[in-house]
Amino acid sequence: MKKIIALMAAAALTAGAVSCGKKTGSAPQKPEPKTTEASSTEAETTETTTAVTTTAKTTTTAAAVSTTSAIATQPDPLGGGAFEYNEDGAVVFEADAKTADDKTLIAAAQALFESACRTEMQFSVGCPFETDSDDYIENSLSWRFYRVTDSRISSIDDVLNEYHKVFSDSHPNEISSTYMEKDGAVYALCGNRGSDIYYSSSKVTGIKSRTDNEIVFTVENYYDGSDFGGDAYTKTDEFSVVIGSDNVWKAGIFTLPY
Structure with missing residues (x-):
């Protein structure tokens, strides 16, 4: 290998x-x-x-x-x-x-x-996790963020932990700007650019x-x-x-x- x-x-x-x-x-x-x-x-x-x-x-x-x-x-x-x-x-x-x-x-x-x-x-x-397209919230610009249904992901920190498996946490990133938290769930802005x-x-x-x-x-x-x-x-x-x-x-x- x-x-x-x-x-x-x-x-x-x-x-x-x-x-x-x-x-x-x-x-x-x-x-x-x-x-x-x-x-x-x-x-x-x-x-x-x-x-x-x-x-x-x-x-x-x-x-x-x-x-x-x-x-x-x-x-x-x-x-x-x-x-x-x-x-x-x-x-x-x-x-x-x-x-x-x-x-x-x-x-x-x-x-x-x-x-x-x-x-x-x-x-x-995109979003590497499964999401529910029928369950979403909106930000101040009316952009839709869809609820992540992956059982591993319950916070933005969980998202960052997955991201940092390839990227070092010693450098800044903007990943958190494409995710939101609400009531113990994480929502992702899929296909946003x-x-x-x-x-x-x-x-x-x-x-x-x-x-x-x-x-x-x-x-x-x-x-x-x-x-x-x-x-x-x-x-x-x-x-x-x-x-x-x-x-x-x-x-x-x-x-x-x-």
């Missing part, structure tokens, strides 16, 4: 930028999983090629759903599985990350960035700075340019990982590139 995840992240760097969950429209829904399976015949005829197709499974505990996607991988340039996703979607290193080279750190940051994109989309654009329809993909490109417990990376966000006459363009941003004492990486500085 560890080797597969390292392969996945390394492949993302080798193949180029990876899309960060683009959505369209003013009220986006949760991303639909896409599954592509390689047939046994294809596998038999490509034994000597350098690329193989392997199916990887990522589980998001907060959303209580599993998605499966086919990942085309390259031969392992890292020499083994240095890191993997844990069951929550954070990245965990097998050994001390301080001993890893920059290429491995960037690959791990790419993996965490993609997980952060998925998590942020679920929590702030749109996303940049011109966004294409993102790639972690380098290390900007580092301390003992945090590394700041540069991220290139790519846009197709159809909003400016068709010329593609790039926006540079920062993304940081906060390193826990247990070698678990969580997202710190982060902006959803929508």
Whole structure:
């Protein structure tokens, strides 16, 4: 399992930028999983090629759903599985990350960035918990917040606990603004904003700075340019990982590139 995840992240760097969950429209829904399976015949005829197709499974505990996607991988340039996703979607290193080279750190940051994109989309654009569309309250702007029916969630702190399985609590976030509490129940503002329809993909490109417990990376966000006459363009941003004492990486500085 560890080797597969390292392969996945390394492949993302080798193949180029990876899309960060683009959505369209003013009220986006949760991303639909896409599954592509390689047939046994294809596998038999490509034994000597350098690329193989392997199916990887990522589980998001907060959303209580599993998605499966086919990942085309390259031969392992890292020499083994240095890191993997844990069951929550954070990245965990097998050994001390301080001993890893920059290429491995960037690959791990790419993996965490993609997980952060998925998590942020679920929590702030949609809602990762089941809700009752017939039971809602409204805020001062008459926006509807729907009651969360997940038995684990009875306060906004419960929501944040799930969110912080991927995001560090050492950096501010706006998640609580999309949830409300009333009479011992939590209500979620589902699909409350749109996303940049011109966004294409993102790639972690380098290390900007580092301390003992945090590394700041540069991220290139790519846009197709159809909003400016068709010329593609790039926006540079920062993304940081906060390193826990247990070698678990969580997202710190982060902006959803929508």
